[in-house]
Amino acid sequence: MKKSKLLMIIGSLLLLGLFVFPLWNITLEAPQYPIPLGMDIHINKFSDTHEFDVKNINLMNHYVGMQYIPETIPEFKLFPWAIIIMVVLGVTIGFFGNYKLFLVWLIVMSVLGVVGMYDFYLWEYDYGHNLNPKAIMKFTNPDGSAMGFQPPLFGTKHILNFTAHSYPRLGAFMLFIGMSLTFLAYFKGLKESKQ
Template structure:
């Protein structure tokens, strides 16, 4: 394994560690009556932001309350992500391409399972409404977008990666670069 590959691996590991200190994702609700917006940040092990205000609004349309206790994922994610990062460190230290492949595949599976789980939570949250809610709009569901923006009644809901998510994503790109990038050998070095 070449030095530049190992450098990419270790930079990627450092970027991955940001997930323990920075929010990964945020959901923003913007409406005329909330010009500053309501925001929920998703961390590796919890939630923060305007959760009480969001729960208060959601009650009227029959959405269930958001509670950290309802997410078993927050109890296991720090350990799974830590194990994946340790595989990356081990790949760099041992110069093992097999471990680098295992890390890359593990990160891809982690992303697929994570986004699928997030989508299923959003779907359940936005579709399984209390039939006795104060406000009912026939045929309306309130599922926030997985990525991007969506109009939900008079709210614009946005769902985008936060600082930690962007750094982890960049780390994933560096893992792919470490695995697939082959620098060109200049003709001068062959002689």
């Protein structure tokens, strides 16, 4: 088998890691939490970093009027299908397709990724800003507007007594490496076609 095809197939299959490993993680540090609270985001669920963390994040957040993190969200139904379809397409293209299709696959996957991140941002924004008007503690920014508690999309941010960290996890790294391999596959294919 040509190297380009092999890379395309392996690259696509790496996406399956998302079904095993978390995509993203949000960790909250505070003086009272020597063991920080954490939530892992998978493509199909939220989960505790340590048992009961999500419950305790909800408990903390209710003081400032944030909504509870839902048991599930509609995206958890869509994302797995999107990934499965992309894996099947990627492997099929890898076996039978033209190398140019590799690039098409990568572009589609990238668009899906950006859409996913944007969706995540929207949810985070709503989560951090759509506060209960009867919130126990109301904080304002220096300009007088209501303070939001949106966790960072990527990076570290101080929110009141918490330091919030938001970073990718193994699933995301596998996705990233997989996509890089398909890009490599495209170049390899290009080279092979010129020989």
